[in-house]
Amino acid sequence: MVEQGIREDSHNRKGSRLVSVGLAAAIFTLIGILVAPHLPFSVEKSSPVNLPVVSQAGAYPVVERDGEYESPFVAVVETVADAVVNISAKSKTERMPWWYHGSNYQTSSGSGFFFREDGYILTNNHVVEDAVEMTVRTASGYQYDAQLVGRDPETDLAVLKVEPEDDITIIPFGHSDDIKVGDWAIAIGNPFPQQGLERTVTVGVISAVGRSNLHFGGGERPYYQSYIQTDASINPGNSGGPLLNLQGECVGINAAISSPSGGSVGIGFAIPVNLARAIVPDLIATGQASRGWLGIWYHPVTQREAKRQGLESVKGITIDSVVAQSPADDAGFKEGDVIVGFHDQPVENSGQFSVLVSTAREGLPTPVQIVRDGSHLTLETLIGDRDDARRARPVRATEEDDFVSEQWLGMELVNFTPDIARAMNLREADGVYVRRVQAGSAADYASITRGTVILSLDDVTVKSLEDVEEVLGSLERSTEHVSVIVLEPDGTMVRKVIRP
Template sequence: MMIRYRNFFIIAIAALLMPLELQAQDNGVESLRQTGKAFAAVARKVSPSVVLIQVEREAEAAQVSPFGIPFGDGQQLPFGDDFFKRFFGDRFPDMPRFNEPGKKQPGRQRSVVGQGSGFVFAAAKPGKKTYILTNNHVVEGNDKISVKFLDGREFDATIKGTDPKSDIAVIEIDASGLPAIPIGDYSQLEVGEWVVAIGNPFGLSHTLTVGVVSAKGRTSLGINDYEDFIQTDAAINPGNSGGPLVNLDGEVVGMNTAIFSRSGGYMGIGFAIPINLVERIANQLIEKGEVVRGYLGIMIQPLTPDLAKSFDLSTDKGILVAQVTKNSPAEKAGLKPGDVILNFQGQPVSDTGEFRNRVAAEQPGSKVTFDIIRDGKQRTVSVSIDKLPDNKQAAQEESQASDKLGITVQSITAEVARQFDIKPGKGVIVTEVASGSVAMMAGISRGSVILEVNRKAVNSAAEFDQAVKSSANSKVLLLVRDDDVSRYVVLSWR
C-alpha cells in the first residue's frame, strides 16, 4: 500500500512539473526570438546609412610571378593589394606588389579595383554635402571613389581629408538628406555588451555580424600610430574596413578597422576605432582640413620590473623617458632621458599608447604638468605643448645590445662611421651579434649604437667591456640608439 501511494505521489509531482518545464522551454525560445528581433531592428535602422565603397586606380601591370596564389597575380586581387597585405600580411614575398618603392615593373597600365565600407556621419557643420567616414587605407591613393547605398543609389565621392596616423578618412558626395547613424557614448560601452558590425565583407553588400565587446583600450598593437581599439568577436573580414560597429540602440560606437588573423580571414578577434576618437578627428578634417595634435618631443617605453630595479625604483608604475628631442617642448622644460613619468595632468600613466593619445589630444599652446621621478626624487614639471610637426611620427622603439652578451662592439671612428653611415662621436657600435645569444633574443642588431652602460656613458670599446665586466648580478642596463631612436634595455646572463 505504501509503495502504491509513493508511486502516485511521484507521478503527481511529475505531472505538476511538466508544464513548468515546457513553459521554461517556451520562455527560452521567446527570449531568443526577442534577441533576434533586436538585431533585426538594428539592421533596419542602420543599414540605410552604411555604404559600399568601391575604389579604382591605375597601376602598371606586373611581371608574372612563378609563385601562384588563389587570387592570381598581384594585379588581379579582387580587393586590391592594400587590402591583401593588411589582412594576409607579406606571406608571399615574391608576389608582385603595387606602388612598392624601387620595384615597379614595366608594362601597360590597368585598372585595379578595391572595396571597403563606410557610413554617413553627422558632422558638426555638414553644409550641403554629405560626409561619409571610412578608413584611410580604403581610399588612399585611388583615382576614383564611388559609394553605393542600400537602396541602390550610387554617387561619385571625393576625399575631404585623411589622417593616416589614425587610419581615418572623410569622403564627401554632392547629396543631402541622407540618413546619418546616431553617435553613441563610447564611455558607456562595457565589455561583454552586444555589438553589431555592418559592412561589405568580400564585396557582399550590407552584411550583418553579431558579437560582444571583448575588450576596450587596446593600444600598442602596431596597426596605427595612435591606437585605442575596441576588440570584438563580431566577424570582421576584408571589405568590412571603414564600416560601423553599433550597439543595440543602433548607435555607432566604433569604426571597424583590422583583424588579428593567421589565415587572412576571421579568427574571432577584430578591432574598431572608438567613435569618440573618430568623431574628433573627422570634425577637424571637415572644418580645418587637417588634424592638429599636441607634441612633447620625447620617446617613451614601458617601465618593466627589470628597468624599475635598474633605476632603484620602489615601483614599476609609470613610463620611462628614453629620448628627448633637441629644441622640443620637453627639452625646454628640462625633461631628460631616464626620467620616469608617474602621472599626466593629475592622472596616473602606465600605458605608453594611452599616454601618447592623451598628449596628442592636448591643444598646442596649452600648459600641462607631469609628476616625474629623477635620481630617486619626485618633482613636478610644467610643459607648454607644441603642435606635432608634419614630419614627426610616433616612433616604435627597438631593443639593441663583451662576450657575455654575445656581441662585438667597436669605437666609432671616422672610418667606422663612414662604413655604417652614422655620425662619429658618442657611444660604441655593434658590429656582430652571436646567434642564440641573449643579445639576439633581445632583438639586438648590427649597426646599433650603445650610448650608456648602467647610466654611465661609454665612448670606446674598452670602456664598454669594462662597464659590462663590472656589472653586478650578471645584469646590465643599456641605453641604445637605433635610427635616431633611443631606449633603455636590461640584459642579463648566467
C-alpha cells in the first residue's frame, strides 16, 4: 500500500450553511456556523398556562383583556418569559499558540429554560459541551452554579440543574406533533444579559416540519434530525431557548439558523419538543439517552417503488435487508417491504423514521404498518436496545454470499480480500472494506462511503473483522466518538471521527 500523509477531514459537504447560535462571549463571535412519535409518557405533568382566548381572527390575532384588545403574544411573554435563563459555559481551549500567555479558558453563552419546578433546565448540548464550569442567570438577575445532569450529542439536547432559592416560572411541554405549517411561533432567548438583552422575543410562523440532513459547521451535526423550521428570528445566543405556541407551551428548542452571513435571514430551526419528551427522563435518570433498535437497512422510497406498491404518495422507507435475529427479523419483515407507518404515525422520510425508532422504548410492542406486494399489513415488533445491537456478533449475509460481514454504526464491513484490492489497483490487502453504508447513519454523517477501506479503529490497526470485533468489544458503552483512519476510494488517506 502506498505510504502517504494523513489529512484531517474537514467534513465539508454541500448544503445550507448552518450556524450554532451559542456565542463565545470572550471574543463576541459565533461558535462554528450559526447553531438546532408516539410517546408513551411525559416528562412531568404541568398545568396549562392560563391565557386569554383569541377572540378575533384576521391577519394578526388579537385577544380581549380588561376590555381592551391586544396581541396574544403579550400574554404569552408576560406569563412564561421569566422561565428563560442565560447560560454561561466555561471550557478549556485544547490548543493555544506557543507565544500566547493568556487564559486557556473561553466562555460561551446560550439560553435555556426551566421545565420543572425543582430547578431542571433544558438547553442545547452544543451550549454546554466540553464545559468545565456553568453559570445560570435567571430573569430576576440571580446567578447560580449549574450541574450538568445529562447531555445527548445525537439530538443536541442537554439537561442542567440549579438549586433556586425562590419559586420559579416553568414552561410546560406542548406536543410538537400537533403543530401545523402556518401556526404562530414565538421564540424567546436570553442572550448577553450583561448587554441588557435579556428575554429577547421574536415572532413568526411554523415554516415547515420534519427537516433533516442539515449540515453544521465544523463537520458536526446531530444524528437524529426532524427539525421544525420557523421564520421567527433566531439570533446568536438564542440556542436552547424555547419556541412557543399561542398557549404558552414549548413546542421546540431553538437550535440553528441557515445563513450566508452569520445573521438571521428568517430560516431558523428548532428541535421538536416531543423528541425532548422521549429522552429527558433518561438524561435525568442516567445522564444519557437510551435508543430503540429495529434491525433493518433501508432507503427512502422511490417514485418507481411507490408506483409498484400502489402507494398514493412517494413517502415511506423501503427495506434493503433485515439483520438476522433482530427485532425486525423476529417480527417477519422482509426485503422490499415499504414501511408507511410506525406506531400508527405516518412515516414521511428516513430522517423522521430514524427518530421514531430511536425514541421507542425497549421491549415496547410496536405496530408497524407496511406495504408488501401491494397489500397493506401491520406487523407487531418488540423494540430492541441499540447499544446491545452494537455489541452484536458479525452475521453472515445471504447464503449465496461468501462474505462474512460486521454491521456497525450503519456500515457493512467485510474482510479486504486480494480480489477487492486488485479492483482498487492496490497491491496489498490490509484493513476492512466498507461494502455498504446506511443513509442517515453515524457512518454516513462522518462522510464514510461505500468502497472505503478502514485501516485503524480507535488508534488500533485493523486487518480483519476479528480485529474489528476485538476493538469494538473494548469500547465503553459511553464512548462518544471513535477515531478511524481510512483509505478513501480515490486513494486519499484520511482521519475521520464517527460519533456512535
